[in-house]
Each structure stands twice: as structure tokens, then as C-alpha cells.
Amino acid sequence: xxxxxxxxxxxxxxxxxxxxxxxxxxxxxxxxxxxxxxxxxxxxxxxxxxxxxxxxxxxxxxxxxxxxxxxxxxxxxxxxxxxxxxxxxxxxxxxxxxxxxxxxxxxxxxxxxxxxxxxxxxxxxxxxxxxxxxxxxxxxxxxxxxxxxxxxxxxxxxxxxxxxxxxxxxxxxxxxxxxxxxxxxxxxxxxxxxxxxxxxxxxxxxxxxxxxxxxxxxxxxxxxxxxxxxxxxxxxxxxxxxxxxxxxxxxxxxxxxxxxxxxxxxxxxxxxxxxxxxxxxxxxxxxxxxxxxxxxxxxxxxxxxxxxxxxxxxxxxxxxxxxxxxxxxxxxxxxxxxxxxxxxxxx
Amino acid sequence: xxxxxxxxxxxxxxxxxxxxxxxxxxxxxxxxxxxxxxxxxxxxxxxxxxxxxxxxxxxxxxxxxxxxxxxxxxxxxxxxxxxxxxxxxxxxxxxxxxxxxxxxxxxxxxxxxxxxxxxxxxxxxxxxxxxxxxxxxxxxxxxxxxxxxxxxxxxxxxxxxxxxxxxxxxxxxxxxxxxxxxxxxxxxxxxxxxxxxxxxxxxxxxxxxxxxxxxxxxxxxxxxxxxxxxxxxxxxxxxxxxxxxxxxxxxxxxxxxxxxxxxxxxxxxxxxxxxxxxxxxxxxxxxxxxxxxxxxxxxxxxxxxxxxxxxxxxxxxxxxxxxxxxxxxxxxxxxxxxxxxxxxxxx
DNA sequence: ATGAAAGCGCTAACAA
DNA sequence: TTGTTAGCGCTTTCAT
Numbered sequence: 001x002x003x004x005x006x007x008x009x010x011x012x013x014x015x016x017x018x019x020x021x022x023x024x025x026x027x028x029x030x031x032x033x034x035x036x037x038x039x040x041x042x043x044x045x046x047x048x049x050x051x052x053x054x055x056x057x058x059x060x061x062x063x064x065x066x067x068x069x070x071x072x073x074x075x076x077x078x079x080x081x082x083x084x085x086x087x088x089x090x091x092x093x094x095x096x097x098x099x100x101x102x103x104x105x106x107x108x109x110x111x112x113x114x115x116x117x118x119x120x121x122x123x124x125x126x127x128x129x130x131x132x133x134x135x136x137x138x139x140x141x142x143x144x145x146x147x148x149x150x151x152x153x154x155x156x157x158x159x160x161x162x163x164x165x166x167x168x169x170x171x172x173x174x175x176x177x178x179x180x181x182x183x184x185x186x187x188x189x190x191x192x193x194x195x196x197x198x199x200x201x202x203x204x205x206x207x208x209x210x211x212x213x214x215x216x217x218x219x220x221x222x223x224x225x226x227x228x229x230x231x232x233x234x235x236x237x238x239x240x241x242x243x244x245x246x247x248x249x250x251x252x253x254x255x256x257x258x259x260x261x262x263x264x265x266x267x268x269x270x271x272x273x274x275x276x277x278x279x280x281x282x283x284x285x286x287x288x289x290x291x292x293x294x295x296x297x298x299x300x301x302x303x304x305x306x307x308x309x310x311x312x313x314x315x316x317x318x319x320x321x322x323x324x325x326x327x328x329x330x331x332x333x334x335x336x337x338x339x340x341x342x343x344x345x346x347x
Numbered sequence: 348x349x350x351x352x353x354x355x356x357x358x359x360x361x362x363x364x365x366x367x368x369x370x371x372x373x374x375x376x377x378x379x380x381x382x383x384x385x386x387x388x389x390x391x392x393x394x395x396x397x398x399x400x401x402x403x404x405x406x407x408x409x410x411x412x413x414x415x416x417x418x419x420x421x422x423x424x425x426x427x428x429x430x431x432x433x434x435x436x437x438x439x440x441x442x443x444x445x446x447x448x449x450x451x452x453x454x455x456x457x458x459x460x461x462x463x464x465x466x467x468x469x470x471x472x473x474x475x476x477x478x479x480x481x482x483x484x485x486x487x488x489x490x491x492x493x494x495x496x497x498x499x500x501x502x503x504x505x506x507x508x509x510x511x512x513x514x515x516x517x518x519x520x521x522x523x524x525x526x527x528x529x530x531x532x533x534x535x536x537x538x539x540x541x542x543x544x545x546x547x548x549x550x551x552x553x554x555x556x557x558x559x560x561x562x563x564x565x566x567x568x569x570x571x572x573x574x575x576x577x578x579x580x581x582x583x584x585x586x587x588x589x590x591x592x593x594x595x596x597x598x599x600x601x602x603x604x605x606x607x608x609x610x611x612x613x614x615x616x617x618x619x620x621x622x623x624x625x626x627x628x629x630x631x632x633x634x635x636x637x638x639x640x641x642x643x644x645x646x647x648x649x650x651x652x653x654x655x656x657x658x659x660x661x662x663x664x665x666x667x668x669x670x671x672x673x674x675x676x677x678x679x680x681x682x683x684x685x686x687x688x689x690x691x692x693x694x
Numbered sequence: 695a696t697g698a699a700a701g702c703g704c705t706a707a708c709a710a
Numbered sequence: 711t712t713g714t715t716a717g718c719g720c721t722t723t724c725a726t
Contacts, residue, residue, distance in 0.1 A: 006499050008703055019713045024705060035711050057474050059703035061405035062718050067477065069404070069453065079438045091426040098456050104474060105454040106416065109446040127451070129353060129401035130414075152399060355719055366697045371721060382695050406719035409702050 007051040015047040016040075023048075027055070070098060070313060071106045071134030078107045086285075087137055090159055093306020094135060101314050106131050129154060133313045136162075153320065157313040159305055163206055170316055170325045172309040174300045176283070177213035179331040183253070183281055183298070184217025186333065190341045192251045192279065194224045196244055198263075199255025199283075201230035207255060210283050214253060236262040238270030245272050250342035251279040260284070260295050275340035281333075296339050299332045354398040362394040363387075370395075374402070375412070408477055417445060417660060418481030420455045433632070433649075434484055437506055440653020441482060448661055453478050475501065480660045482506060497670070504660040506652055510553050517663055519656040519674045521647045523630070524560035526678040530600070530628055530645070531564025533680065537688045539598045539626065541571045543591055545610075546602025546630075548577035554602060557630050561600060580605040585617030592619050597689035598626040607631070607642050622687035628680075643686050646679045 009027070013020040018040055025034045026044040036044075047053075061067045072078065072094065074087060098105050108128060126145075128134050133155030136146065150156045150169045158171040187195060197214050204211065211228065218225035226249070231240075233256065241263060244252070254260040260282035267274050274280055280295035285302075308327050316322045356370040363370070365387055372381045373391040383391075394400075404414040419425065419441060421434060445452050455474055473496075475481050480502030483493060497503050497515050505518040534542060544561050551558065558575065565572035573596070578587075580603065588610060591599070601607040607629035614621050621627055627642035632649075655674050663669045 010703075020703090021705080021714080022712065024703095028705085037711065040712080054473050056409070056703050057476050058405045058409040059718090060705085061477070062403070062409050062702090062720085063704045063706090065718070067403075067405050068474065069477070077439075077442065079435065079442045088426065092424075095424065095426045095454065095456050104456055104477075107442065107452040107454065109442050109451055126399055126401045129399070130404045130416075148399075356721095357719075367720085368698080368722075369696060375721085384695060387695080403719050406702090407721085409704090409718090410720045410722085411702070412721060 006056070007053050008056070009053075011051060012044060012047045012053055015051060016043045018044060027053070066132050066317075067130065068103055069106045069131040070103050070310065071108055071128045071131035073108050073128065073134055073136050073138075075138035078109065089302035090137055090306040090309075093303040093308075094310050095306075096303075097307040097310035097314075101310065103132075103310070103314070108134075132317055133157070135159060135309050135313060150323075155313060155316040155320075155323075157309045157316065159309045161206075161209075167324045170312055170323055170327075172305050172312060172327045172329065174305065174331050175328040176207075176209040176298075176331065177216070179298050179333060180210055180213030180253075180283075181217045181220070183296075183333055184214060184221060184223065186336065186339065187251050187279065187281070188221040188223055190279070190339060192223070192342050194226065194248045195251045195253060196226055196229055196249045197253045197255075198229040198231060198259055200232070203255070204230075207283075210255065231259075233258040233262040236266050238266045238272075241266040241272050241278070242270040245277055249278070251281065251339075254280065254282045254295075255284065257282055257284045257293070260293070260297070264294060273343075275338055276343050279339045279342075281339070293335070294338060296333065296335045299334045301329050301331065305329055353403075354400050355403070356400070359391060359394045359398060359400055362398060363390045365391060374400070404477055408479075413479050413664070414477060415450055416453050416478040417450050417657065418453050418455050418475045418478035420475065420481055420483050420485075422485035425454050425456060436649035437484055437653040437656075440650040440655075441657050442653075443650075444654040444657035444661075448657065450479075450657075450661070455481075479664055480504070482656050482660055500667075502660060502663040502667075502670075504656045504663065506656045508553070508556075514671045517659055517670055517672045517674075519652050519659060519676065521652065521678050522675040523554075523556040523645075523678065524563070526645050526680060527557055527560030527600075527630075528564045528567070530643075530680055531561060531568060531570065533683065533686065534598050534626065534628070535568040535570055537626070537686060539570070539689050541573065541595045542598045542600060543573055543576055543596045544600045544602075545576040545578060545606055547579070550602070551577075554630075557602065578606075580609040583609040583613050585613045585619075588613045588619050588625070589617040592624055596625070598628065598686075600628045600630065601642075602630050604629055604631045604640075607640070607644070611641060620690075622685055623690050626686045626689075628686070640682070641685060643680065643682045646681045648676050648678065652676055 009020050009023040013023045016023070022036060022040060023044055025031055025036055026041050027048060031041050057068070078087070078091070080087070094105060128149065136156060136158045137160075146156065147164075147166065150166065156169055158169050161171055161173050162169050184195070195218065197211065199207065199211075215225055217223075236259070252263055254263060260280055263280060264274060267278055272278055274294070282293070282295050282297040285297065285300050308329065312322065312325060312327055356367050356374070360367040360370045369383060369387060370391055372378055372383055373388050374395060378388045404416060407414050419438075425434070425438070427434070442452060475496070481496075483503060483505045484507075493503060493505065493509060493516055494513060497513070503516055505516055508518055508520050509516055531542070542565065544558065546554065546558075562572055583606070599610055601610060607627055610627060611621060614625055619625055621641065629640070629642050629644040632644065632647050655676065659669065659672060659674055
């Protein structure tokens with residue numbers, strides 16, 4: 001119950017018998033550049049120590065024009081009910097990098113409820129402007145307000161490609177093209193000559209890169225890419241798989257885990273052996289990292305993407321020319337042991 | 348390429364043709380108290396909307412106003428490597444409540460020290476001051492720092508009891524005393540007359556409430572509480588369990604999951620049947636909510652504690668008299684089916 | 695009903 | 711080598 005208020009530089013200046021500017025210089029370790037005498041320095045430090053000084057971040061931020069806050073925006077809950085959430089790895093990467101850059105993360109949860117009591121201009125995405133910049137997570141990034149923020153020069157980095165391409169929005173992406181080239185290469189090496197690509201047609205716009213990488217890979221290796229099977233995973237039955245195999249296809253590239261799962265199950269039902277009769281590659285990440293899945297899949301470096309996103313944003317803060325930058329990270333094909341050479345029966 | 352810099356209240360004042368004070372009143376929803384005309388109000392709001400205004404939190408908190416930001420500080424990672432993290436449920440509760448109160452959460456990750464532990468006053472920069480208040484999570488709280496924050500009048504709510512009791516720090520706690528009374532009651536009802544309490548002696552200060560609740564419960568029911576077994580879970584072997592059972596003990600209350608696990612395993616090895624020969628109650632929460640554990644345990648309402656913590660903090664912002672408030676939440680004994688009446692052999 | 699002005703704690707340009 | 715001063719964006723008191 002002695003002194004309630006926090007000592008300011010002013011107090012220290014008085015206590016040490018110097019000016020406030022001197023205090024500022026000493027306390028921010030710039031005595032040398034400003035020619036503060038050794039003695040003065042010591043007096044200031046002693047006084048600061050004795051009074052228990054700690055700088056007022058608000059004042060520092062106000063002066064510096066930076067808050068040291070980085071917004072994180074998702075279109076879904078940040079802390080999801082299910083802990084093995086898709087975003088989780090990204091968030092770990094973000095936190096890690098933020099921590100080492102001395103930045104803090106703001107979770108814009110108030111914007112989730114559009115009907116919140118705050119006024120329109122305070123809510124919505126303008127609230128994001130209180131941060132120095134923002135990282136956007138989530139697939140449905142088709143947001144006009146986001147676009148507008150970026151256009152107004154607000155530093156934004158998207159994790160994953162924005163659904164509407166925007167040369168002014170920096171992003172960190174998984175390099176699907178390369179990994180699909182590699183995947184097709186591997187199948188080709190094993191002897192596969194006819195592959196089937198299957199996925200959701202409605203999601204094609206967001207996944208063009210995967211599909212195009214696949215086509216390019218097939219083209220390079222002279223593989224029959226066939227016509228993709230745009231189908232709902234629910235409708236995949238044993239008969240479907242049997243027909244596919246009978247048509248000479250020896251490997252399937254499935255866009256989603258749902259597809260891979262459906263195919264795997266249907267194959268079992270149809271007596272088609274995987275991978276002996278049919279090799280299976282899934283382009284989606286298993287939602288649960290620990291899960292064993294009986295097919296080959298692609299590992300998206302989500303943790304690293306999180307880190308890189310924050311890193312990119314950090315650069316963007318000082319250097320607006322980074323605005324359109326795209327950081328493409330290599331994916332790794334995993335679980336290759338679940339692939340096999342096409343069986344002799346297919347020959 | 349239009350206007351790069353962020354609009355301030357000054358800009359809006361000019362755009363709307365009013366004074367800056369008027370802008371401040373309107374934007375913080377205090378038009379009525381200050382008698383701002385309906386028309387002026389509309390003009391200001393329109394201008395703010397059009398210019399994309401968002402308040403400068405640094406300036407707001409420097410001046411003593413509200414930022415609408417709530418700090419979250421943990422002494423460990425907020426986004427943990429393991430998704431079934433202990434804090435997860437708390438965080439969900441916090442996010443939920445923040446969202447409904449129109450507040451945003453700031454994860455103070457910048458305070459992370461080089462090592463794993465974190466400090467609020469990292470580098471002398473108390474970044475928390477940017478927020479209106481903060482929720483502190485984590486068992487190993489550095490009480491000096493909490494004390495200091497609280498003494499400076501910064502609103503703080505601790506989730507879990509501070510290790511050193513502090514009448515000025517508000518907290519949300521699990522009511523261990525009550526649930527231990529209930530637990531002992533249940534064992535008593537089943538016919539147990541001799542119970543053993545086991546745990547880490549060095550953690551006793553933080554867990555006094557559990558132990559005292561146990562003692563009180565035993566006292567009430569005339570049960571032989573015996574001397575607690577302060578032991579390392581690693582040193583619990585079959586012989587230990589056999590000896591315990593031979594001494595007439597028919598139920599064990601274990602402080603940690605590690606103890607419970609060790610006892611359960613050792614019992615198996617010693618041919619002691621649980622729960623027939625020995626009922627087991629664990630006072631710790633299984634880290635993984637989905638896990639089946641073969642003993643009775645206590646369910647701490649973490650989600651609800653998260654909500655209540657934010658709620659309490661919200662009240663504290665307007666009403667400093669809430670400062671010492673302790674919100675105690677009831678725990679639920681769970682998995683009672685794993686308890687049994689003492690076997691006739693013990694008679 | 696609205697405006698002018700002070701000042702929160704800090705940094706940096708400029709004086710002495 | 712050290713001090714003076716302006717101002718970051720905001721809230722609030724006091725005048726009008």
C-alpha cells in the first residue's frame with residue numbers, strides 16, 4: 001500500500017537528477033550513440049532499479065506506430081471442439097514464430113458473431129486494423145472486406161491460396177504441383193501406366209493446382225491420365241472399384257480422405273486387394289496426425305507454413321514490396337510403403 | 348494506392364465536420380451522456396465507416412480507456428504440441444465467453460523466455476498493459492509477478508488457485524474440498540473403513556485443499572484416514588500394494604494420474620484385484636478426455652471455468668471491488684462404477 | 695449541443 | 711555531454 005502508480009521515466013529522471021530524454025536513452029541501451037556519461041548512466045540505472053521501473057508498452061507503441069500485435073483470423077473457431085483440428089499445426093507454428101519475433105497474437109473472436117452489439121465499423125474486419133497486420137487461415141477466404149483491407153495496404157498474409165487470386169495478398173502455400181509431379185513419378189517408376197484421379201468437382205477451383213500437377217506429371221511420364229472421376233465419396237461402392245480395376249486402372253489418386261477411405265472400404269468389399277491390385281494415394285492430410293491410414297498420402301508442412309506465414313508478415317510490415325509474395329513450401333509424399341507395383345493380373 | 352495510413356479520430360472529425368471529442372464520444376457509444384445530436388452521430392458514424400476507422404489500442408490504453416482486448420497468459424505454450432492439452436478446454440471456454448462479450452483475446456506469447464517457462468515482465472516489457480485485463484493459466488504461477496500486476500491495479504483473474512494465497516487476486520477454482528467430501532462419503536457408503544491417501548509431498552502446498560477435504564471427509568464419517576503415503580509413483584511396486592492391502596486398507600485416493608496408474612499396474616502384478624480388493628480414486632484429470640481409465644476420478648469443469656474466468660474478469664473491469672473474489676466451481680466424481688465395496692477377505 | 699485544450703509515457707529532433 | 715520540446719491518438723474537463 002505504498003505507492004500505487006507505476007514509476008515513469010519522468011520519476012526516474014527526477015530521482016536521478018537528469019532529463020527524461022537521458023533516461024530514455026539509457027534504458028533503451030543507446031547511451032553510447034547519444035554520448036551519455038558512464039556516471040550518468042549508472043545513476044539512471046540505479047534509480048530505475050530502485051523504483052522498479054518497467055516501460056509502458058502502450059506509450060512505446062503509440063510513439064512507434066506499432067502495437068506489436070498480429071491478428072489471426074479464421075472463418076471457424078480458433079479453439080475448436082475437436083482438438084485434432086486442421087488448423088492446430090498452423091497455430092503452433094504461428095505462436096512459435098510470434099514468440100521469437102516478440103509479437104503477440106490477437107484472436108479476433110469478436111468478429112465471429114456478426115450480430116454482436118458493437119457498431120458496424122467497430123466490428124467486422126475493421127477491428128483487425130488494431131493489429132499491425134494479420135494472418136488469415138481458412139479455406140473460404142472469399143471475403144470482400146479482406147480484399148479491401150489488403151487493397152488499403154493493410155499487411156495480410158494468407159495461409160493457403162486465397163480462393164480469388166489476388167496479386168496483392170501475400171501467401172504461404174503448399175507446393176502441390178511439385179509433390180504431384182513426384183507422386184506420379186513414383187507411380188510411374190513402380191510400373192503404373194493408367195491412373196485415375198478422383199475428387200469433388202465443385203472444389204476444383206480451389207484445388208486446380210493439384211489436378212494440374214497431376215496432369216502435368218502424367219504427361220511427362222507418358223501415363224494415361226484418363227478422365228477424372230468427379231464423384232461423391234458416398235456413392236463409391238464395391239462395384240465402382242471393381243469396374244475401375246477392370247478398366248485397367250492400377251492406381252488411384254484421391255483428393256480427399258473421404259474419397260480414399262471410401263475407395264479403400266469399397267475395394268475390400270469387392271475383393272480388390274490394395275495395394276496389390278490397386279495403389280492408393282490421398283492428397284489430403286489425415287486430420288489426426290497420429291492416425292495410421294492404409295494408403296499413401298501427402299504431408300503438408302503445416303507447422304512450417306505457420307512459421308513462414310508469420311515470418312512473411314513480419315517482413316511485410318517493414319517492406320510493402322513484399323505484398324504480392326508467395327512462399328511455396330514443399331510437401332512430402334509419405335507412407336510410400338503402401339504403394340505397390342501393379343499386379344501381373346493387370347498386365 | 349489510395350490512402351495508405353490508418354485514419355484517426357482527427358481524420359474523421361474533419362471528414363464529418365465536427366470536433367475530435369465528438370468523434371470519441373460517438374465511437375465509444377457515449378453520445379447520450381454527452382448530448383450528441385442524432386444527426387451529428389450519424390454523420391460521424393458514416394465517416395468512420397467510410398474511412399475504415401479502427402481505434403488505436405495503444406493510444407486508448409495509454410489514455411486509460413478500454414481496448415476491448417483481454418490478455419491470456421500461460422506459463423507454458425498456448426498451442427501445445429499435444430492436442431489433448433490440459434488447457435484446451437479452458438481456452439474453448441475463454442474464447443466462447445469472449446466472443447459473446449464482444450471481446451478479443453490476445454495471446455501473450457512474446458513473453459516467452461528462452462527456456463520453456465514464461466514471464467510476464469519479460470525483458471522489462473510488460474506487454475499485457477495493452478489489454479484491459481488478463482486471464483492467467485497454469486499451475487506454476489510466478490506469484491511475484493502476479494502480485495505486482497495486481498498491485499499496479501491491473502485486472503487479473505487466475506484460473507486455479509495462485510500457489511501463494513493472495514486476497515487481492517481474483518480466481519476461478521475447482522472446489523476440491525466438496526468433491527473430496529463426496530468422494531469419501533461414497534467410499535464410506537460402500538463400506539470402506541480404512542483409506543490411504545497418496546501423492547507428492549512437495550506438491551502439497553498447491554494441493555492442500557484436496558488433502559484437507561479428504562481429512563475432513565474421513566473425520567465426518569469416522570473413517571481411518573491413516574497417514575498419507577507421500578511417495579514417488581515410480582517407486583510403487585507390487586510389494587507396496589500388497590503391503591497396503593494387508594494392512595487393512597481397502598481404498599486408495601491417488602493425487603495424480605501417475606500414482607493411480609502405478610498403483611493399478613502394481614496391483615495387477617501383485618495379484619491384488621481392483622476394485623474387488625482395492626478401490627481406486629484419482630484426483631487428477633486424465634489428460635485425454637476420451638481416455639478410458641480403470642479407476643474412479645474427478646472431473647474438473649474446465650470449459651465452465653474458462654467461461655467463468657472471463658466473466659469474472661469482465662466484471663472486475665468495471666468494479667474493482669471484485670478483486671479478491673473467488674469463484675469456486677463444483678467438480679463431479681466420475682466413473683463411479685469402478686468402485687466396489689471392500690471384499691469380505693478384508694473383514 | 696459542440697469545441698478547445700491538456701496530458702497519458704515515450705522517443706527523437708533539435709538546442710545548448 | 712545533457713536538456714528542451716513536440717507530438718504519437720486518444721479521453722476528458724472545461725468553455726462556449
